[in-house]
Amino acid sequence: TKKELPEHFKAYKHVWVFVEQERGQVHPVSWELMGAGRILADKLGVELAAVVVGAEGETVRNAVAESFCYGADLAYVCADPALADYRNEAYTAAMTNLVNTYKPEILLLGATTLGRDLAGAVATTLLTGLTADSTELDVDADGSLAATRPTFGGSLLCTIYTLNYRPQMATVRPRVMPMPDRVEKPLGKVIELPLGLAEADIVTKVLNFIPDRESSKSNLAYADVVVAGGMGLGSPENFQLVRQLAQAIGAEYGCSRPLVQKGWVTSDRQIGQTGKTIRPRLYIAAGISGAIQHRVGVEGADLIVAINTDKNAPIFDFAHVGIVTDAIRFLPALTEAFRKRLSAHSRDKLAS
Amino acid sequence: MHIVVCIKQVPDSAQIRVHPVTNTIMRQGVPTIINPYDLFALEEAMRLRDKFGGEVTVLTMGPPSAEDSLRKALTFGANRAVLLTDRFFAGSDTLATSFALATAIKKISDTWGAPDLVFTGKQTIDGDTAQVGPGIAKRLGLMQITYAAKVTEYDAAEGSVTIERRAEGGTQVLKSKLPCLVAMLEGTNEIRRGTMADALRGARAEIIKWNAKEAGVEDLSKCGLKGSPTIVKRVFAPSPRAEKAKFIEIPEGGSLPDALIAEIFTRQPALEADLTELARGF
Ligand SMILES: Cc1cc2nc3c(=O)[nH]c(=O)nc-3n(C[C@H](O)[C@H](O)[C@H](O)COP(=O)(O)OP(=O)(O)OC[C@H]3O[C@@H](n4cnc5c(N)ncnc54)[C@H](O)[C@@H]3O)c2cc1C
Ligand SMILES: Cc1cc2nc3c(=O)[nH]c(=O)nc-3n(C[C@H](O)[C@H](O)[C@H](O)COP(=O)(O)OP(=O)(O)OC[C@H]3O[C@@H](n4cnc5c(N)ncnc54)[C@H](O)[C@@H]3O)c2cc1C
Numbered sequence: 196t197k198k199e200l201p202e203h204f205k206a207y208k209h210v211w212v213f214v215e216q217e218r219g220q221v222h223p224v225s226w227e228l229m230g231a232g233r234i235l236a237d238k239l240g241v242e243l244a245a246v247v248v249g250a251e252g253e254t255v256r257n258a259v260a261e262s263f264c265y266g267a268d269l270a271y272v273c274a275d276p277a278l279a280d281y282r283n284e285a286y287t288a289a290m291t292n293l294v295n296t297y298k299p300e301i302l303l304l305g306a307t308t309l310g311r312d313l314a315g316a317v318a319t320t321l322l323t324g325l326t327a328d329s330t331e332l333d334v335d336a337d338g339s340l341a342a343t344r345p346t347f348g349g350s351l352l353c354t355i356y357t358l359n360y361r362p363q364m365a366t367v368r369p370r371v372m373p374m375p376d377r378v379e380k381p382l383g384k385v386i387e388l389p390l391g392l393a394e395a396d397i398v399t400k401v402l403n404f405i406p407d408r409e410s411s412k413s414n415l416a417y418a419d420v421v422v423a424g425g426m427g428l429g430s431p432e433n434f435q436l437v438r439q440l441a442q443a444i445g446a447e448y449g450c451s452r453p454l455v456q457k458g459w460v461t462s463d464r465q466i467g468q469t470g471k472t473i474r475p476r477l478y479i480a481a482g483i484s485g486a487i488q489h490r491v492g493v494e495g496a497d498l499i500v501a502i503n504t505d506k507n508a509p510i511f512d513f514a515h516v517g518i519v520t521d522a523i524r525f526l527p528a529l530t531e532a533f534r535k536r537l538s539a540h541s542r543d544k545l546a547s
Numbered sequence: 548m549h550i551v552v553c554i555k556q557v558p559d560s561a562q563i564r565v566h567p568v569t570n571t572i573m574r575q576g577v578p579t580i581i582n583p584y585d586l587f588a589l590e591e592a593m594r595l596r597d598k599f600g601g602e603v604t605v606l607t608m609g610p611p612s613a614e615d616s617l618r619k620a621l622t623f624g625a626n627r628a629v630l631l632t633d634r635f636f637a638g639s640d641t642l643a644t645s646f647a648l649a650t651a652i653k654k655i656s657d658t659w660g661a662p663d664l665v666f667t668g669k670q671t672i673d674g675d676t677a678q679v680g681p682g683i684a685k686r687l688g689l690m691q692i693t694y695a696a697k698v699t700e701y702d703a704a705e706g707s708v709t710i711e712r713r714a715e716g717g718t719q720v721l722k723s724k725l726p727c728l729v730a731m732l733e734g735t736n737e738i739r740r741g742t743m744a745d746a747l748r749g750a751r752a753e754i755i756k757w758n759a760k761e762a763g764v765e766d767l768s769k770c771g772l773k774g775s776p777t778i779v780k781r782v783f784a785p786s787p788r789a790e791k792a793k794f795i796e797i798p799e800g801g802s803l804p805d806a807l808i809a810e811i812f813t814r815q816p817a818l819e820a821d822l823t824e825l826a827r828g829f
Contacts, residue, residue, distance in 0.1 A: 217715060281714065282721075283681075283691045308714055312693045315681030319645060324776030327641075327676035346782065353782045360776040399690055402709065403720040419821065445825025462734065469672075476818055477811060498815050500807065501792060510792075516810055517792035518803065525803065532804035537826045 200359060207361035210236040211299040212267070213290070214247045215309055216258045217281055218404075223374065223417065224305030228367060229265040230375030231332050232303055238334045242268040244299065248289045250279035263380040270383070271297060275390035280401040281309050287316040288392050294321060296388060299362045301340050303332070306366035314366050324357030325364040330371050330491070340365065345468065345491055370416045370472040370495060413463050418447035421475045421496075423466055425451035425489075427482020427503060427522055431459040436526035437481060443530045444537065449473070451483050467492035481522035485510025502526075548601035548703065550592040551652055551662045552625065553683070554585040556609050556616040557673045581616045584668030586623075586738040588731040592666045593624050593739070595701060602626040604655055604662075608636055608647050614754050622749030623741045629655060633758040638772035641674070645682025646769045651762045652687060664708070665689060665728045680730035690723040693730040 212232045215222040229245065236243035245262030249255045251274040259270045273289040290313065294302065302317075304310040306328050318325035326342035330352070333341045340363040343354045357363040415421065422444075424437035434454065441448040449466040450459070466473055468488040474495035481502040483489060490513055493499060501514035502522045511517045518525065558577045581589075592603050605620040607613050608631040617628035631651045639647065656662060665687070670677035677693070684691035692710050696718065700709035708727050712719045741749070759770055768774060795810055797803045812819045 215715075222715065280719070283693075287685075308694045311677045312681060312691070315641070315676075315678035316685050316691060318678070319642060319682040319685040322642065322776075324640065324642065324778075325676075325678055326777060327674075327678060341780070345785075351782055352785055353779050356778045356780050357776050358778055399692075399721055399723040401719060402722050404714070404717055405720070406717040420818075420825070443826060444822050469675075476815055498811065499792075500811065506794075511794075512791060513788050514792040515814070516807070517794045518807060519794060520803065528802070529804040529807065532802065532808055533822075533826075536805075536808055537823045 200361075204359075204361040207298040207300040209241045209244055209299050210239070210301045211244045211246050211271070211294075211303070211362070212262075213302070213304040213310070213313075214245045214258050214262055215305050215307060216247065216249055216254055217309065219254050221258050221261060222305055222307060222309075222369070224307060224310075224367070224369040226261075226265045226377075227369070227372040227374055228303045228305060229262065229267060231367065231372045232301075233266040233375065235301060235332060235334055235340070236268075239300075239338055241300070244268065245270040246273075246290070246293060246302075247271070248273045248278055248286055250274065250276050259385060260382055261377075263383050264377050265375055266378075268383060270385045272385055272387045273390055274387065275392075277390060277392060277394045277397055280404065281312075282397060282399050282401065283312055283316055284399055285390065285392060285397050286313050287320060289388075289390055290317045291320045292391065293388055294362060297386070300338075302362040302364045304364070304366050306368040310366055314364060318364050321362070323360040323362060323364060324355075325366070326355040326357070327366055329355075329365045329367050332365060332367070339363070368472050370474045373474070373495075413447060415447045415449055415464060415466070416471045416473055418473065418475050420444060420446035420477045420479075421449055421466070421473050422446050422479045422481070423449040423451070423483060424454070424481045424522070425483030426453050427484075429482075429523065431457075433523050434459055436523065436530070440479070440526055440530040440533070443534050446475075446477075446479075451486075451489055480510060480514070481526060483510055484508050485513065548596065548599050548664070548701075549660045549662045550596060550601070550603045550664045550666060551655055552585070552589050552592045552603060552605045552620075552666045553648055553679070554589065554605055554607050554616060554620060554668075555582045555671050556580070556607060556613040557582045557671055579612070579615065581619055582668055582671045582673075584670055584672070584731070584733050586668075587733055587735050588666035588668050588729070589620060589623060589625065590736045590738045591695075591698060591729075591731050592664070594736070595664070595698060596626075599701060599703065601663075602659070604629060604659065606631065606648065606651055606655065608632070608639075608644060608651070611756075614756075617754050618749050618752070620749075621752050622746045623738060624745045627659070627755070628752070629755045629757065631757055631762055633770075635759045635764075635767050635770045638775060639770065640775035640777040641676050641678035641682055642776055643770055643772075643774035644679050645686055646774060647759070647762070647764065648679070649683050649686035650764050651757065652683065654757070654761075654763045661726065663703070663725045663727075665726065667728065667730045669694060669730050669732055677730070680728060684728035687726075687728075690725075690727040691730075692721055692723060692727060694732050695729045696732050696735055698729070 331343035478496035
């Protein structure tokens, strides 16, 4: 049902990426999106813009400057003290204002807690389509955005279009798109738009922000090396073998969903469709069967090693390297062998 | 107080199979359940009702068979159940879904009193978009708090609610005004069993059924496929990896762990030096 795009949408041009920043830090998903947006903009022959919303000051200035280094051609900025903390009302106002004024054809946001809260509100206010948690973005021959996402936990994929409305919106989860290279670039064109709201107009107030304890923060999504365990380990005590291997090689540890449901491991360690997506250089999965919901979270890994007693386990269909053995016996031996090999290297290096 | 809880009936996705030839979802015989995330919303709503008095209305949009989920919600202890069902709603994306639900909530409000709070789950296990909650909030002009972990304060006199919200890197404590839409995070409570009286009432109670017109929809073009800006163009199976895993076996005179490590570093040569660095940090 492709119709001619309504006249009032024809002015909508260019690709926008929402640059998510909070408490002094840009969420890396923004740069992953910038990489994906660059490809779309080049295919369409249009410009790629960063959209930075926040309180005036160093964080916003820095986010704008970095946007250019990650590939933006220009940046739209809405800076106001009322935007210091994320609040839906103020951020939705800023975003819809920018869109209605400068009219992008594509708008991409990270599927984070902030991005999902914002994207749904912005799309409804603009009465346009929004594809959630896309895993692939492309443009068709006629220039429409084709956003692909898993359906039913990943057993199938579907491609979704927003043909007759603008902007075409999509969210993408962290780590689904590769991180583009950062190239030092000078500041480009920056266009500012005032918020047009005063603090007094904003109903919701932030009473407090309690940061996660440092110890409970995991860098799982962005780790270089991840070791994970599944039901094959049989008990929470045996799951310690996974943590010990992870510690010996400086890796993060993770798990499949049933371990979280059983309360053996905290939910921030779950890998997969309803947990974290990871893209490590090395992923070691022990006693995990490789269900599709797990698979979609780990497919971006450069090297997948699976340890499983069942040589027909589905995980061997997508792992690169497989070992058919009892993980409970094998993990301590592997930890020891890694320790030996790596410390031997340390000694070599110290000696030389 | 009056609370509306939106629940969705979903296929129990652990049991969904895909037809190997046609790539279509085989729904026949797949049991349906209340979207598990919505049970946290329902329980939180009932706890507030038990504390402050009032009623909980559950609302779902779906096929006539979605009545089962509403009945289940009544047996847990909800006071009233509304089923929004009409072929005009078929094929709704999240924008059209939020339109239909928001319209029905207005009608609920006119019939039984304006809700102080509207609860949804964080997301569903089938569509999994987390977009319907924010959609309802915007359409009704409600305040919106998603990823809510806990309602810490409710002040009817002041018309305010204080909520702990899961945010990136921490917990945000937000104070907002009523009426407010709250999308509840999972694992925040446990759904009660419901009393014997609730079970009996749930089995017998009348489920209120509205079609589009009865719910107050004036413009049918905002419903279903017509009212959905997103279009699903293609459904396909992920392409299988060309080669299967290479199995490592115990080499003669060697050990399995050493063989694996050798394989890893052959495939990822730069990793060895980096791991040495990382491991030294421990
Ligand atoms: C909507 C939905 C979302 C989901 N989201 C996720 C998600 O995000 N992440 C996720 O992981 N799952 C998710 N799941 C669950 C998923 O479908 C699987 O049930 C789950 O991944 C299985 O976990 P597992 O592999 O640890 O356990 P199992 O499937 O029970 O597999 C255990 C494996 O261990 C092997 N084994 C047994 N003993 C040993 C031993 N001694 N040594 C070595 N191997 C051994 C067995 O051969 C088997 O392959 C989701 C499911 C649904 C329905
Ligand atoms: C595989 C698949 C992928 C899809 N992808 C998209 C997409 O990318 N973009 C898009 O716009 N639509 C999409 N849809 C359509 C979308 O699922 C439907 O619009 C659906 O009616 C609501 O969305 P959801 O299931 O994602 O709900 P969510 O937004 O995840 O649900 C959040 C909460 O809203 C409430 N809620 C949701 N639906 C109902 C209901 N029918 N009745 C009562 N309460 C409800 C529940 O409390 C729920 O916990 C997709 C559907 C499928 C099956």
